Amino acid sequence: MNKISIKVQDGCSQNCSYCIVRELRGKSQSYSYEAICKDIDFFIKELDCKVFDLCGVNTLEYYHDSVGNFVDLCRKLTDKYRDINFVIDNINPFNEKEVCELIDLVEITDNISKELFISIQSVSNDLLKVMHRPYTKESLYKIFTYAKTKGIIIKTEIIVGFPGETEEMFNETYAFLNQFKTNFTAHVYSNRPGTEAEKYTDIIPEKVILSRMNKYKELQKDIECLQN
Secondary structure, three states, X not given: OOEEEEXXXXXXXXXXXXXXXXXXXXXXXXXXXHHHHHHHHHHHHHHOOOEEEEEOOOHHHOEEOXXXXXXXXXXXXXHHOOOOEEEEOOEOOOOHHHHHHHHHHHHHOOOEOOEEEEOOXXXXXXXXXXXXXXXXXXXXXXXXXXXXXXXXXXXXXXXXXXXXXXXHHHHHHHHHHHHHOOOEEEEEOOOOOOOHHHHOOOOOOHHHHHHHHHHHHXXXXXXXXXXX
16 A cells, blocks of 8 residues: 655754754744645545655654644644544654654544554653754653553654763663664664764774664663563
8 A cells, every 4th residue: 555755744843963954954844734634635646645645854843834733733624634644754852842742633533543653763861852852761761651551553763873872871772662662773873964963972893883783782671672
């Protein structure tokens, strides 16, 4: 079955120290409800598409006067298109309240996927501060615990070897993923010109990064075995 991506939002209003999206695409911009429906109607008519991925750089930054915030948008779309299934892509946990409201909606709505992708990058409060990620380990625990009680599956991604990542910071994130048995993708930190992190000097040795990546790979295998 074909799945079509519908961009509801672009750009980013955050300032993560390792990311250049804001410089390349500008601050967050959201498309109107009417424009989104027009795109969906086109693909239904032309391709008989039944599955749509609501995507953006950070979908939870969505806000438009025509409908409200991202949860309002999802509520209105799933009500209008009862015979269409929706997938929600690329959520950042910057707003704990709104993430939990989205989880509530996903739980009770038949035509939204019960899997959410929430990008956390790390669980260490100290490292999150350096990354300029505006949430905490404590808020992540609340979100992931809440999702589990609602039967919602969360997948995530993390950065390995970010400058200044100590063994203790690594272990915090490892323990979090192991506790929640969360499927994840681990990315080795990439130094991007023009970012604040480019100037950081406490670079992690390659052999340490490799060791941590191997531990994450083994953890992912263990998690997959439990789920099969």
